[in-house]
Amino acid sequence: MAIYSIVNKHIKQTMKNLTFVILYILLSGVQITFGQNETGIIVGSKFVIKSTILDEERTCLISLPDSYNTSSEVDKKYPVIILLDGYTHFKTATGIVHFMSSNRNRNNLMPESIIIAIENVDRERDFTVTKIKTKRPNTMGGGRNFLNFIEKELVPYIDKKYKTEPFRTLVGHSLGGLLTLNSFMDENSVFIAYISIDPSIWWNEEMMKNKVDSISSISFDKKLYIATANQGEASYERNKQRHDALYTLITKKSDKPLNIEIEYFEKENHRSVPLVALYKGLKYINKEE
Numbered sequence: 001m002a003i004y005s006i007v008n009k010h011i012k013q014t015m016k017n018l019t020f021v022i023l024y025i026l027l028s029g030v031q032i033t034f035g036q037n038e039t040g041i042i043v044g045s046k047f048v049i050k051s052t053i054l055d056e057e058r059t060c061l062i063s064l065p066d067s068y069n070t071s072s073e074v075d076k077k078y079p080v081i082i083l084l085d086g087y088t089h090f091k092t093a094t095g096i097v098h099f100m101s102s103n104r105n106r107n108n109l110m111p112e113s114i115i116i117a118i119e120n121v122d123r124e125r126d127f128t129v130t131k132i133k134t135k136r137p138n139t140m141g142g143g144r145n146f147l148n149f150i151e152k153e154l155v156p157y158i159d160k161k162y163k164t165e166p167f168r169t170l171v172g173h174s175l176g177g178l179l180t181l182n183s184f185m186d187e188n189s190v191f192i193a194y195i196s197i198d199p200s201i202w203w204n205e206e207m208m209k210n211k212v213d214s215i216s217s218i219s220f221d222k223k224l225y226i227a228t229a230n231q232g233e234a235s236y237e238r239n240k241q242r243h244d245a246l247y248t249l250i251t252k253k254s255d256k257p258l259n260i261e262i263e264y265f266e267k268e269n270h271r272s273v274p275l276v277a278l279y280k281g282l283k284y285i286n287k288e289e
Contacts, residue, residue: 065112086117
């Protein structure tokens with residue numbers, strides 16, 4: 001009887017272990033099946049361009065519209081959005097542009113567009129056109145060089161490789177917004193529209209005023225959207241009033257109606273404002289006159 005009990009106990013334990021193994025195999029099989037059926041949703045891809053002007057390689061992220069590779073749209077060309085601080089804002093921008101332009105939701109707030117987002121190497125160097133005195137060594141003041149890279153190397157590369165049209169938009173936040181304003185005031189800029197998000201005008205306010213004084217009438221034929229964030233009561237004068245003053249200076253330079261808009265986001269701070277400003281800015285520059 002004792003032997004029978006031991007054998008019976010062993011059989012039960014073996015069956016229990018076998019059941020566990022079978023269950024494990026089945027579950028593993030399900031997981032493998034699921035894994036084999038998964039497909040990625042591709043937001044974009046990456047390419048590297050060698051810049052002679054900057055003497056370095058620059059990495060860019062690119063997002064193509066839904067219709068880009070469809071046979072029915074083989075001859076279609078697309079506007080281009082150049083995004084500064086590319087890695088930070090790429091996914092946000094692609095989501096917003098897709099929402100506003102995709103035929104799937106029929107918003108039709110803007111055309112489908114190619115997004116090129118430039119990853120950063122040195123923001124202070126690339127986004128500022130002048131130096132300011134600091135106690136530490138700095139690389140500031142390379143903004144004009146960086147714009148030359150965009151206009152003379154990156155844009156021609158994009159135009160050659162992708163189906164683009166000449167409607168180009170430059171988007172920048174903070175110091176990137178400052179560079180965007182500098183590009184707007186440059187009569188030789190290759191861009192037609194600009195979105196400057198909470199630009200760091202404090203960087204060299206007098207220089208910006210001087211640039212407005214010498215601004216060409218060519219700039220007034222372009223579209224500019226400026227977004228201002230709420231940086232708190234202590235920073236009010238350093239931020240919103242500066243933005244308002246610059247906007248007033250620009251608009252006083254022309255007698256004709258301008259395609260320039262400034263908008264204050266009282267409930268958004270410097271970090272949160274890009275999300276809503278991208279949407280509102282793209283909606284403004286793409287609205288029909």
